[in-house]
Amino acid sequence: MTFSYSDLFSFVNNIFLKAGCNNNDAEKATVALLSADLRGIDSHGVARLSGYIRLWEKGRINMQANFKIVHETPSTATVDADGGLGLIVGEYAMNIALNKAKNVGTGWVAVKGSNHFGIAAKHAMMALEENMIGIAMTNASPLVAPTHSTKRMLGTNPMAFAIPAKNEPAFVADFATTTAANGKLEILQRKNLSAPNGWIQNQDGDNSFDPNELSKGGALLPLGGDREHGSHKGFCLGAVVDIFSAVLSGANYGPWVPPFVAFLEPPANPVGSGIGHFFGAMRIDAFRPADDFLDNMDNWIRAFRAAPSIEGQPSVVIPGDPERIAEAERRVSGIPLNEKVVEDLQQLADKLNVAFPAPFKS
Amino acid sequence: MTFSYSDLFSFVNNIFLKAGCNNNDAEKATVALLSADLRGIDSHGVARLSGYIRLWEKGRINMQANFKIVHETPSTATVDADGGLGLIVGEYAMNIALNKAKNVGTGWVAVKGSNHFGIAAKHAMMALEENMIGIAMTNASPLVAPTHSTKRMLGTNPMAFAIPAKNEPAFVADFATTTAANGKLEILQRKNLSAPNGWIQNQDGDNSFDPNELSKGGALLPLGGDREHGSHKGFCLGAVVDIFSAVLSGANYGPWVPPFVAFLEPPANPVGSGIGHFFGAMRIDAFRPADDFLDNMDNWIRAFRAAPSIEGQPSVVIPGDPERIAEAERRVSGIPLNEKVVEDLQQLADKLNVAFPAPFKS
Numbered sequence: 001m002t003f004s005y006s007d008l009f010s011f012v013n014n015i016f017l018k019a020g021c022n023n024n025d026a027e028k029a030t031v032a033l034l035s036a037d038l039r040g041i042d043s044h045g046v047a048r049l050s051g052y053i054r055l056w057e058k059g060r061i062n063m064q065a066n067f068k069i070v071h072e073t074p075s076t077a078t079v080d081a082d083g084g085l086g087l088i089v090g091e092y093a094m095n096i097a098l099n100k101a102k103n104v105g106t107g108w109v110a111v112k113g114s115n116h117f118g119i120a121a122k123h124a125m126m127a128l129e130e131n132m133i134g135i136a137m138t139n140a141s142p143l144v145a146p147t148h149s150t151k152r153m154l155g156t157n158p159m160a161f162a163i164p165a166k167n168e169p170a171f172v173a174d175f176a177t178t179t180a181a182n183g184k185l186e187i188l189q190r191k192n193l194s195a196p197n198g199w200i201q202n203q204d205g206d207n208s209f210d211p212n213e214l215s216k217g218g219a220l221l222p223l224g225g226d227r228e229h230g231s232h233k234g235f236c237l238g239a240v241v242d243i244f245s246a247v248l249s250g251a252n253y254g255p256w257v258p259p260f261v262a263f264l265e266p267p268a269n270p271v272g273s274g275i276g277h278f279f280g281a282m283r284i285d286a287f288r289p290a291d292d293f294l295d296n297m298d299n300w301i302r303a304f305r306a307a308p309s310i311e312g313q314p315s316v317v318i319p320g321d322p323e324r325i326a327e328a329e330r331r332v333s334g335i336p337l338n339e340k341v342v343e344d345l346q347q348l349a350d351k352l353n354v355a356f357p358a359p360f361k362s
Numbered sequence: 363m364t365f366s367y368s369d370l371f372s373f374v375n376n377i378f379l380k381a382g383c384n385n386n387d388a389e390k391a392t393v394a395l396l397s398a399d400l401r402g403i404d405s406h407g408v409a410r411l412s413g414y415i416r417l418w419e420k421g422r423i424n425m426q427a428n429f430k431i432v433h434e435t436p437s438t439a440t441v442d443a444d445g446g447l448g449l450i451v452g453e454y455a456m457n458i459a460l461n462k463a464k465n466v467g468t469g470w471v472a473v474k475g476s477n478h479f480g481i482a483a484k485h486a487m488m489a490l491e492e493n494m495i496g497i498a499m500t501n502a503s504p505l506v507a508p509t510h511s512t513k514r515m516l517g518t519n520p521m522a523f524a525i526p527a528k529n530e531p532a533f534v535a536d537f538a539t540t541t542a543a544n545g546k547l548e549i550l551q552r553k554n555l556s557a558p559n560g561w562i563q564n565q566d567g568d569n570s571f572d573p574n575e576l577s578k579g580g581a582l583l584p585l586g587g588d589r590e591h592g593s594h595k596g597f598c599l600g601a602v603v604d605i606f607s608a609v610l611s612g613a614n615y616g617p618w619v620p621p622f623v624a625f626l627e628p629p630a631n632p633v634g635s636g637i638g639h640f641f642g643a644m645r646i647d648a649f650r651p652a653d654d655f656l657d658n659m660d661n662w663i664r665a666f667r668a669a670p671s672i673e674g675q676p677s678v679v680i681p682g683d684p685e686r687i688a689e690a691e692r693r694v695s696g697i698p699l700n701e702k703v704v705e706d707l708q709q710l711a712d713k714l715n716v717a718f719p720a721p722f723k724s
Contacts, residue, residue, distance in 0.1 A: 071648075071649060071650055072467075072648075073466060073467030073468075073645070073648040074436060074437070074465075074466040074467060075436070075437040075466045075467040075468045075648070076467035076468055076644070076645075076648040076649055078649045078650055103436075104435060104436040104437045104466050105434075105435030105436060105437040105438035105470070106435075106437045106438055106468060106470055108467070108468055108644065108648075110649050110650075133610075145669075146666060146669060146678045147678065147679070148671055148672055148675045148676055148677060148678050148679070149669040149670060149671060149672065149678045150669075150670050150671070150672050151669045151670050153665070153666060153669050153678075161598070161602050163602075163605055171601070171605070173598035173601070173602065175592075175594075175595040175598055176595075177595075178592075179586065179591050179592045180592065196590050196591065198591050199591075201672075204672070204673065205671075205672030205673070205675070206672075223585055223586055223592050223595055223596070224541065224585055224586065224591075224592075225591055228558050229541050229558070229560050229561075229586075229587055229591070230537075230540075230541045230542065230585050230586075232537075232679065232681075233537040233538075233539075233585055234585070235681075236523070236535035236537055236681050237599075239533070239535070239666075239681065240523050240525075240535065242662075243525055243533070243659070243662065247655060247658045247659055247662055248495075248644075248646075248649045248650065248655065249649065249650070250650055250654065250658075253658070253662055254662055254665055254666065255665065271658065271661065272658070282438070282470065282610075283435070283438075284610075286433075286434075286435040286437070286438040286470075287433060287438055287440045287472050287610045287611065288433055288440055288472075288610065288611070288612055292612065293609060293610065296609045296612075296615070296633065296634070297605070297609055299633065300604075300605065300609055300615055300616055303515070303616055303617065304508060304515060304601075304616065307507075307508060307511040307512075307513045307515050308511060308512050308513050309510055309511060309512070309567075310510055310511065310512050310563075310566070310567030310568075311566065311567070313510045313567070314510055315510060316508045316509065316510050316511050316515075317509070317510070317594065319594075319597075319598050319601065
């Protein structure tokens with residue numbers, strides 16, 4: 001079933017209002033959450049709405065959070081998200097980073113006491129409106145085993161980079177630092193397919209092809225898959241995201257990151273506050289005249305887009321192109337939702353006494 | 363054959379003096395080059411000395427370069443390396459970044475007009491002496507094909523992160539954004555072994571196991587190896603390193619990066635100046651009290667080091683541990699050099715009329 005963006009917007013907005021958000025915050029949270037659905041990242045959008053609400057019901061998300069800067073310098077700040085929605089604190093923190101960049105060239109903001117912030121790209125892309133480079137990363141619940149270990153020690157810890165161009169669309173990369181993110185496993189589970197080599201290991205650390213392995217004590221693998229294929233580099237990347245997001249901010253790091261599901265309790269011995277994010281903004285003209293950079297980015301993008309393809313394969317994908325195309329289409333044709341997601345949302349609508357929209361087309 | 367660090371130091375220092383460096387620059391270049399040999403990164407150290415000299419002989423490295431800041435804000439600068447040694451400009455640029463961080467919390471420096479800067483970790487680690495986080499990255503000659511393409515469009519584009527701890531040794535990650543770097547292929551060539559799946563492709567973009575494939579028009583692969591295993595993420599990382607290092611500074615980017623070998627001419631239509639680097643420094647106490655961070659880093663490192671191993675595999679490797687152990691050993695027991703490297707250095711010594719040291723032990 002497909003729903004119009006505006007109908008889904010009203011619905012999600014009403015749910016956040018019912019959960020106690022003020023008008024302003026409900027709208028911001030809705031924009032952030034639905035930016036995933038618009039961009040075709042179905043795993044991170046409205047499919048997760050009931051998860052946020054269950055965490056709120058358990059008192060693990062504070063819908064009236066009072067964000068504040070707890071430490072700062074001219075180019076940096078640390079924000080305490082007060083247990084609030086990562087979806088909203090992302091915008092708050094990016095605005096601080098952008099303002100600092102306006103003043104001193106760059107701005108860098110670490111956030112503690114937060115929750116899942118949706119897609120990293122949404123936050124990084126705020127910089128594009130100011131003709132700046134944006135960076136966003138976050139740690140996440142431990143599902144990933146470091147190279148050589150059986151234990152889940154890191155999250156899928158994504159990083160996003162948004163880099164403006166002049167006439168070409170911006171370069172927007174947003175990727176988990178694992179071979180495959182959890183959403184990819186869920187697709188295989190639904191289709192009853194096995195996973196490729198190098199995505200997951202079982203609880204003993206042996207290679208596994210079972211997409212349900214995570215529920216049996218298995219783990220996702222860092223980008224690279226195994227040592228021979230560079231998984232130690234994927235581990236380094238996930239570790240840097242964890243340290244920048246959480247050790248720098250005072251959030252929980254590594255295996256102490258609280259789970260993003262209400263049926264699992266957070267660790268009894270937290271080492272920090274909530275989960276952590278890290279944001280950056282760099283003014284182009286802090287390095288060179290912006291026009292020269294933007295011309296060069298156009299040339300960069302065109303050169304890579306025109307690179308010869310391997311026979312039988314598509315062209316080189318400029319990061320951000322598939323998501324931009326998805327958004328252009330979905331704003332017009334609506335957002336397709338999986339049957340199970342629709343059921344889940346209807347139950348949520350009933351529970352909170354909010355009207356669920358009729359499908360746009362089915 | 364094994365050589366003492368101090369003997370090799372005198373030799374390399376004399377070579378740089380003969381090539382026209384002043385005393386100060388010769389010493390800095392020697393420290394930077396040999397930091398690779400000390401840390402066990404044999405591909406990036408003295409083995410490359412004659413390559414630097416051949417480029418100097420061709421007028422492609424300027425040994426009397428005059429580095430200067432061509433653009434700056436309180437937290438940023440762009441440096442023109444004037445065709446000089448990347449080995450030296452790394453220190454120059456990192457010092458600017460560190461000073462800016464002292465003033466406004468962080469410092470970020472893009473460099474154009476440069477050459478190969480040795481190991482990225484050496485530059486990033488300068489931040490550790492100031493109790494800061496250091497970042498270093500560089501673009502490099504195109505050897506890597508983007509996902510789906512047959513064409514070499516990016517270098518192995520490494521990134522390094524140095525993060526201080528309190529009682530534990532620092533976290534120091536330094537890695538190419540490819541599945542395997544060129545040095546790994548050279549080891550296989552010497553041993554007449556084939557390469558693992560996912561490291562290289564041939565000129566048509568088909569999987570190859572031939573470690574000599576690069577000399578036949580083949581390409582290295584981005585971290586991940588193929589699309590199914592996340593090579594599009596490795597491509598994103600290499601692209602970000604390229605853009606931060608070169609598009610932001612005004613250096614050559616992507617396929618236009620000049621080769622680091624004298625027998626290949628630089629592209630006839632450069633899009634910038636030399637190769638590019640990007641450096642960063644972040645003051646810990648720009649985000650939170652340094653002592654809290656350092657305690658947490660100790661805890662982070664200990665938790666990961668203690669994570670249970672897969673049966674038959676070693677413990678989790680904390681980034682920087684193997685290199686630190688190599689350095690401690692090599693400072694005492696000397697630096698082992700491959701026979702071909704020794705021959706090459708002896709020829710270089712004869713050519714420039716510099717004494718070549720006797721082996722420390724053989």
